[in-house]
Amino acid sequence: MSLPIIGYLDPAFFELLDELSGMLGEVFKTKQRAFAVAGAGSAGMEAGLVSLAAPGDTVIICSYGYFCERQIIMAERLGFNVIALRTEWGKSMDPQVLADALKEHPETQLVVGIHAETSAGTIQPIAEFARLAHEAGALFMTDVVTSLAGCELEFDEWDLDFAYSGSQKCLAAPPGISPVALSERALDYIRNRPVPPTSWYLDLSLIADYWGPDHVAHHTAPVSMIYGLREAVGMVLNETxxxxxxxxxxxxxxxxxxxxxxxxxxxxxxxxxxxxxxxxxxxxxxxxxxxxxxxxxxxxxxxxxxxxxxxxxxxxxxxxxxxxxxxxxxxxxxxxxxxxxxxxxxxxxxxxxxxxxxxxxxxxxxxxxx
Ligand SMILES: Cc1ncc(COP(=O)(O)O)c(C=O)c1O
Known part of the structure; x- marks a missing residue:
């Protein structure tokens, strides 16, 4: 992180972004989009919510801890029609609860469920949540802040649409950058939605375009954080x-x-x-x-x-x-x-x-x- 700072549009920096994107893909286990949102894990959370649903849309949030409740607060501020499915803290949620809610709300645009709830110490069956969401025609977004690099996570195999993490947990980098993975299906939705996301800064399609092959300018990237993240992810991949x-x-x-x-x-x-x-x-x-x-x-x-x-x-x-x-x-x-x-x-x-x-x-x- 103490390396000399170069410009965020310098071709040498693009090479680093391309390399890091591929490395993050290996950690998330995806061949789709992997990049990083400038900000803490909560920025990844907010970027997913604001990008994957529009005000008035029905969004189901599976809640079994403090960080799920944070998602609910954000989703309500964004003007979504929030359906909160609350399970006792300290327990994994029964997927049947989600299946029933999806039947009751066939208009659901997005389902949200945290993989590892750090406040309650629980792991959750997100592959099953994703399957049910897709069966009902909804997108599925998850939080892997505590799970990424600490336990099994298979973005492509589990057919997830968006997963955000934090740099400071099992990746062991300083806090302040949020590695994410995004499916092509979710990116397509964002590009074609009738109204763009209400946040420009956290619009995942614009951030994906900066990290993509054309490196379209967006906000100034946190260059030193990206150096740090590359080092940390390299250490993960060296360890395997x-x-x-x-x-x-x-x-x-x-x-x-x-x-x-x-x-x-x-x-x-x-x-x-x-x-x-x-x-x-x-x-x-x-x-x-x-x-x-x-x-x-x-x-x-x-x-x-x-x-x-x-x-x-x-x-x-x-x-x-x-x-x-x-x-x-x-x-x-x-x-x-x-x-x-x-x-x-x-x-x-x-x-x-x-x-x-x-x-x-x-x-x-x-x-x-x-
Ligand atoms: C599961 C989970 N989600 C979200 C967050 C928020 O991350 P941050 O504090 O980096 O915004 C945390 C932080 O501990 C977390 O454990």
């Missing part, structure tokens, strides 16, 4: 996607074994939980803010707070990208063992790290060398 997915799975497995040995309650079921993000229910009497502050101040470990409905009830442990290595699993388990008794929650000494070690012996983490 399969190894990176495996690394997330093995370290999460070790972490969970250690947390279990500490008698901590992980409320998300095996089938529904994420590897990238583990939700722990706070034991009775343990104060959320005090615990997290102590971990940060004394051990330099930041764990996530509960968001929305889960605020004050859970803590969320992220193991993503660079941070997803055994050394961090052991550091956190050791810190929890030391800290929890200060909060009145007694734990067995040495049990957590022993359990994590045993799990890693059985299911080893691939060695990570950047």
């Amino acid at each position: 996607l399969a190894t990176r997915w495996k690394r997330h799975e093995a370290n999460a497995d070790a972490l969970r074994a250690g947390l279990e040995a500490l008698n901590l309650d992980m409320p998300i079921s095996k089938e529904e939980r994420l590897d990238q993000l583990t939700v722990i229910k706070l034991p009775k009497g343990v104060d959320d803010v005090k615990l997290r502050t102590q971990l940060l101040d004394e051990y330099s470990i930041e764990v996530g707070r509960g968001l929305g409905k889960f605020a004050g009830e859970v803590i969320r442990i992220g193991l993503m990208g660079e941070s997803c290595v055994p050394a961090n699993v052991f550091a956190l388990l050791n810190a929890l063992e030391k800290v929890l008794p200060d909060h009145g929650f007694e734990v067995a000494k040495g049990a957590a790290t022993a359990a994590a070690s045993a799990k890693l012996a059985e299911n080893p983490s691939p060695l990570y060398t950047a």
Whole structure:
């Protein structure tokens, strides 16, 4: 990112865009369009919504967490007729709920469903959501902010229309750029819709044209962020996607074994939980803010707070990208063992790290060398 900055319309920069677009295609597993929206993951979210439906259109949003609720807020501001399908936080949504809603609303233009809900720690059956949406003649858009490069994602095979991510999660780049994939079907819709998207800046067809073969000028691209993203995506491809997915799975497995040995309650079921993000229910009497502050101040470990409905009830442990290595699993388990008794929650000494070690012996983490 500290390389000299060149112009966003410099032919040398176009070469870099072409290369990065191909690399992103490999990460999203698509032969269709892959590029990046200048902005945080939420910019990718807003770009998808504003581009794939028009004011007054019916948009179904599957909601099972805090970030789904953000999509609903955005969609309402955009003047869509929003149908929110709410499922209990901590659960995967039953696709039948979507099938029924599509039957009731055959006019639906767009279905939205998050793949990995970071606030609730759940994985969702988006391939099935996409199939149902298409069967009903709607487009399907998803959020892969936490899933991209951390677990299986197959943009083309699952027949997705739009997926947006963030640079700061499993891609392990600085925050501020949103890698996306867009289907030709969705691009066709945007190019031919009766009225253009109400946002010019976030019109995905214009951004796709800048990243496409003609490199049509749009806003000035964030050149240094694009250098950084190329480096991070290159590191993912060097590691290979399969190894990176495996690394997330093995370290999460070790972490969970250690947390279990500490008698901590992980409320998300095996089938529904994420590897990238583990939700722990706070034991009775343990104060959320005090615990997290102590971990940060004394051990330099930041764990996530509960968001929305889960605020004050859970803590969320992220193991993503660079941070997803055994050394961090052991550091956190050791810190929890030391800290929890200060909060009145007694734990067995040495049990957590022993359990994590045993799990890693059985299911080893691939060695990570950047
Ligand atoms: C699932 C999900 N979607 C969207 C976002 C928003 O991303 P950003 O904060 O980069 O705007 C996040 C952030 O954590 C997320 O976890």
